[in-house]
Amino acid sequence: MTNIQYQADDMQFGQIYNVSSNYNFDNVIQIQKQLITLTSFPYGKRNCYTLAPKHGKDKKYVIRAYFAYGNYDNKYKPPIFDLYVGVNYFKTLNMTNDASIIRIEAIHFASTDKIDFCLVNIDQGVPFISLLELWPLDTSIYQTSSTLLTLDLLTRINLGVSQDNNSFIRYTDDIYGRSWEVQEGLKENPTRTSLAIDLDELVDPYKLPAEVLSTAVEALDMSYSLEFKENLGIDSEYYVYLHFFDYQDRENGQRRLLDITINGFDDDNDVRVPLTLSYWKPNSIVVPIKQGMGIYKISIEATLDSDLPVMLNALEIYRVVPQSDSATQQGDVDAIWHIKHFYNISRMSWQGDPCEPRNFTWEGLVCSNGDTPRISLLDLSNNELTGEVPEFFACLPRLKLLNLSRNMLSGPIPKSLKLKSNNTLLLSFDGNLAPNQTGSCKNKKKIIVPLVASSTTIILFLIISIIVMVICRLGKNEKVISxxxxxxxxxxxxxxxxxxxxxxxxxxxxxxxxxxxxxxxxxxxxxxxxxxxxxxxxxxxxxxxxxxxxxxxxxxxxxxxxxxxxxxxxxxxxxxxxxxxxYMPEGNLQQKLSDKSSNVLEWTKRLNIALDMANGLDYLHNGCKPPIIHRDLKTSNILLDENMHAKISDFGVSKTFANDNDTYVTTYPAGTPGYVDPEFYCSGTLNKKSDVYSFGIILLELITGQPALKGTPDNLSHILPWVNLKLRTGDIQEIMDPRLQGKYNSASAWKFIGTAMSCLPQVPIHRPHISYVVFVS
The missing domain is CATH 3.30.200.20 (Phosphorylase Kinase; domain 1)
Structure with a gap:
């Protein structure tokens, strides 16, 4: 018995399943019971476990997860999905068959009080997880060039023991909960000591289990070396940990002198480490392998001066996880989590880090770019928030805009927030209960309905000058004619x-x-x-x-x-x-974005066109009685007048609705491939959110200069998967239309991309109403 206390999975957006009864996983007895159930995440792009270790921050931890598919969904098709540790991509999980058990393990330094472990849907099946463990680790071991690096376990083997004897070691034998496997088929001589090993008497910071220390492999004689073949490419940085414990008695001062060589093909790029082993003293050697070298062979041989052949007890290899993104500043994280709990915000996107990765920024937030992201805009309007306005909002020092309008908030606005609103903060509080008002509303339980749109739809707040120009232009136009x-x-x-x-x-x-x-x-x-x-x-x-x-x-x-x-x-x-x-003399948007066009559409004009489209669509959805859905929004249907003002055209397949919440179901073809709401293909359902999806695709075309659909009928390429792939690089230049030649504001570009992506979830309810896009623009 391990006496490990596992906590129940309380993930709000997960669904618990039992694996098929045909799978019993009896090859992992210690965790067999834990693997017969799993949690599946059919909703949302990113679902995160936020772990709060008792030992706190500035410590190292082992994060271990098991994935046992067991055909729980009767599809006989294990999914493929991505895993993130913190804000950084960790690896893609790809199972080979129904009965596979995949263990992933990371050594992670927690610089904050919480550790996020996230599963990300990449549209190749529904992510799931069977078991998640967090173990405290001595910070002094598994040293790397930087404390903050996260290590991905590739290999951990216990040498010198047969599979039949002991195939799996973990807690309680290993106090750090590491699991040790056996590598069969080695030609070397397996050895074992019968002497009792008292771990308390040994000086071993790695605290290897006695079962690992008591077995080893030894070269057949002095002329032989120990060799381990690997195939680890040059794209990553690695760390090799070799664990030695020489338990063989010495005679007449015999010495065991070793040379460790990584690869051994090129003297300029090889890594060579000399080592002398002492009797009954654990010795763990760390060998860093730079990016660009790879690992193809690990060789350990006795030197010419050695009296004893080579021996090795255990071997570990880790890959350094690239640190592509920086976590949000901790003070901002603490403040926004306080706000989340204070209002009991239950929003699918409000998981993991608030700002990073950028394509997963929480809905209702806009964050600044830089080495450490900061929350700069927060929109909680139209959410039926009740109660008072807490001080937590003032704990966001870089906040430039706070929109709390159209809720049911009451009570005084905190003095600290008032002070900020008089200086650096634009505060919107319209449509709430009067300040200092008391009554039954104040005592109600704080509740929230899903936020109506994505934070990243707030494109233009960061470019105030453009907004002012647009508002002035629209205002003037409206005043000219009564x-x-x-x-x-x-x-x-x-x-x-x-x-x-x-x-x-x-x-x-x-x-x-x-x-x-x-x-x-x-x-x-x-x-x-x-x-x-x-x-x-x-x-x-x-x-x-x-x-x-x-x-x-x-x-x-x-x-x-x-x-x-x-x-x-x-x-x-x-x-x-x-x-x-x-007559619209400037033609249509498709022509302007075509690579055949001699005139490149400037960035500010693209922003204004997007705003014009949003205003026109908002009028159709909310200004017309009855409301109208266009059903065929595309760049060729966006016409441009002599001043480059955009107008929506072509209403041949449009549909009027009886009310704002109406939904239309049809089998009649509607829309243009590349722009059509995915929901329509599944159910034939059309509503306002169908137009919002098409609008999002057009925004991607404005951003990238790429068409919604390109290629041959046998090999079509859609713009959305292409953008999703590019977003992983985090490089804005990879996404932007190259014809702009970098002449754009990167902050507004990121917000523009966020707006587009917020309009494009597969599930329509997760898309914003177009009125929200207009409001924040």
Whole structure:
């Protein structure tokens, strides 16, 4: 009996399963019971265990996890997923078969009071875990070039013992909980001592188990060496730990002198370490292997002066885990966790580190870049928060914006927060209960519903000048024309019906074709007052047909917004069907982003186009009664006027809803491949969040300059997986349109990417409402 006390898994977003009864895992008796159940994580991209070791921070720990699939889901297909320790990618877990048991183990230095162990879904099955252990370790052992490095265990073998005798050593034999395996098939001579080993009398900081110290392998004679073949590539840095305990009696002052060599192919790159063993004294040797060398052979041989052959008791090899990201500043982490618990925030993304990795930043947060990320914006609006405003918010010294609007908060705003709001902090508290108000609301349990959108949607707060320009521009436009004059003008335009002969005159007998769409050809036209228009004709062979023609005309008769294309009139005469629109001289967004375009779209223009699109879509979803979903948002449907203002067009497959929460189920084709909500392929369901997904894809195109879909029909490449892959590098230049030549603000670029990614979860409920994107932009 080990007397290890395991705690129950209380992961909020996990689901507990039993493995199939066909799998009993009797080859690991000590943990057999623990492996017959597992926790699966079907929801969310990242799910994290936050471990709080009793020994606290600035200590080393062994993190060990077991994964036993056992066909729990009856799919006979183990998943592939990523593991993170802290904020850094650890490794990808890939099982070979249903009955496999994978053990992963890390030696991790905890610089904070909490350690995050995260499972990340990479769209190759549902992540799961069977057992997770945390063991305290003596900080003086497993030394590396930097205390903060995390080590990934690749090999740990106990030498000199047969598989039948003792195949697995762990706690209680090993007080650090390390598990030791046996390597069979060695040609060397296995040895064992019958002498009792009193661990308390030995000076051994590694505290190797007596079972490991009492067995070894020895070279057959003085001319032989011990060799271990490996195949560890040059891309990583490694540490080799060789454990010796010479328990053989000496005669007449015999010496055991050894030479340790790593690889042995090139004198300039080989690692050579001399060693002298003393009787009954444990000796552990650390051999660092630089990145670029790799490990292909470990050789230990006796020197010419040695009286005794080579012997070795145990061997460990670790890979250094690259430290690609830095954890959020600890004070910010403590403050945001206090806020999370104070309001009982139960949000799937609020797991692990708040800011890192960047593609997993908590929803509602924006963090600054740099060596140590800091929380700079926090949006908790529209969450039905109740109670008072705690002091914790003032513990975020780099916070520039705090949005607590439209909740049910009451009581006074803390003085420290008021002071910050008078200096460095923009505080929004609109739509809450009056300060100092008391009553039943104040005594209610603090609750929260899921946040309505991702933090990283707050693109432009960090570039205030752009926001000011946009607001001024929009404000000025709205003040030029009174509401009554707008109404009169629109009624005059949208009620205009044109005859076929008038269409001929307007287009000068269809002289200049400026485009081609699903309906048919589009021609340039000029009205009597000199105003240029676009005349979209319906081809008799049109794939979209008369039904879509009528739908677009009907919708646009009642849709009037500066970011939605204006319908000037229509023609419905015999075989002639045409829609007449305001002319958009700068064409469409697809053309502007094409690598065939001679003019590169500047970064600020891309930001403004994104805001225009969001405003137009917000109007369709929330300003129209009944609401409208577009169903075919794409770059070719985003038109640009002479001032590069964007307008949404092409409403042939749009759908009106009876109310804001309505959902439409159809088997009728809608949308364009590359832009279509994945939920539609599964269930045929369409709603406002379907448009939000398409909007997110367009944002990725604005950021990357890449099309939503490219390649041949047999080898199509989608933009979202490509961006996800690039995000792992953490290098913004890998993602940004190279035609920008670096002329962009990296902070706004990261926020722009975050906005796009927040719109693209597979599950629609995890996407923000477009009104939120507009609000924070």
């Amino acid at each position: 509401s009554s004059s707008v109404k009169d003008e629109l009624l005059k335009l949208t009620n205009q019906a044109f005859s076929y002969s008038e269409i001929l005159i307007i287009t000068n007998n269809f002289e200049t074709m400026i485009g081609r769409g699903g309906f048919g050809k589009v021609y340039l036209g000029t009205l009597q007052d000199g105003k240029r228009v676009a005349v979209k004709t319906l081809s008799l062979s049109s794939a979209q047909g008369y039904k879509e023609f009528q739908s677009e005309a009907k919708l646009l008769m009642h849709v009037h917004h500066r970011n939605v294309v204006t319908l000037v009139g229509y023609c419905d005469e015999s075989d002639t069907k045409a829609l007449i629109y305001e």
